[in-house]
Amino acid sequence: MNNLVILFSGASHSGKTTLIRSLKEDLKDKVICFFEEIRKEKIINIDNIRKNPYKYFEYEKKIIKKKMKQEFNCIKKYNNKIILFDRSLIDSLFYYIFYIDKSKFSKNILKNYNNFLEEILNKIKIHIKEIYNIIFLIEPITKIIRKDNFTMKNLKYTQYNEWEIIKTLTLGFYYNINPNNLKIINSSNNNYNIIKNIIKGYNL
DSSP: OOOEEEEEEOSSSSSHHHHHHHHHHHHGGGEEEEOGGGGOSSOOOHHHHTTSHHHHHHHHHHHHHHHHHHHHHHHHHOSSOEEEEESOHHHHHHHHHHHOOOTTOOHHHHHHHHHHHHHHHHHHHHHHHHTOSEEEEEOOOSSOOOOSTTSOTTHHHHHHHHHHHHHHHHHHHHHHHOGGGEEEEOSSTTHHHHHHHHHHTTOO
16 A cells, blocks of 8 residues: 555644644545544543543543554555544653553552553554654644633643653654654744645655
């Protein structure tokens, strides 16, 4: 299968979904999109679900497993397509290690948590080598204008840390595996044209 698999990564409220929708509208049938709506299949309040670490652990585990499957299956299902993913498994790793409170987990649940963490780490390395063609790290938009149940109440305080940690994790994984496939995009108004030109350079 000759596909171009692209991941859009970064902190919450970076304009990733908007960029993907714009590329889909511009490139039309060439593009297959996988939005992060797998996190939003049920209308929940993200701050509330995180108050229960057991419930949030199971929630994250479920959606990360689904994302792993989506990424793995995309290269088999499509041919000569530009496949766009809203977030990478590295973003999923960040949410898994940063927002799940493990301090009150029993030994069995903590063991389950760590076993799945090992699975995530292994899958990331495999997907970088075998699936991901480009990952765009998008700087966050600092003016928070989105308001919905999935936007954290205190996002303006955590957004910078999200960005720095996701960026550090991504750079760490790519440094030894595939550094040329990582592109850092700033939050200027020209980022769409920059991304579009990079994609066109692959001549799919």
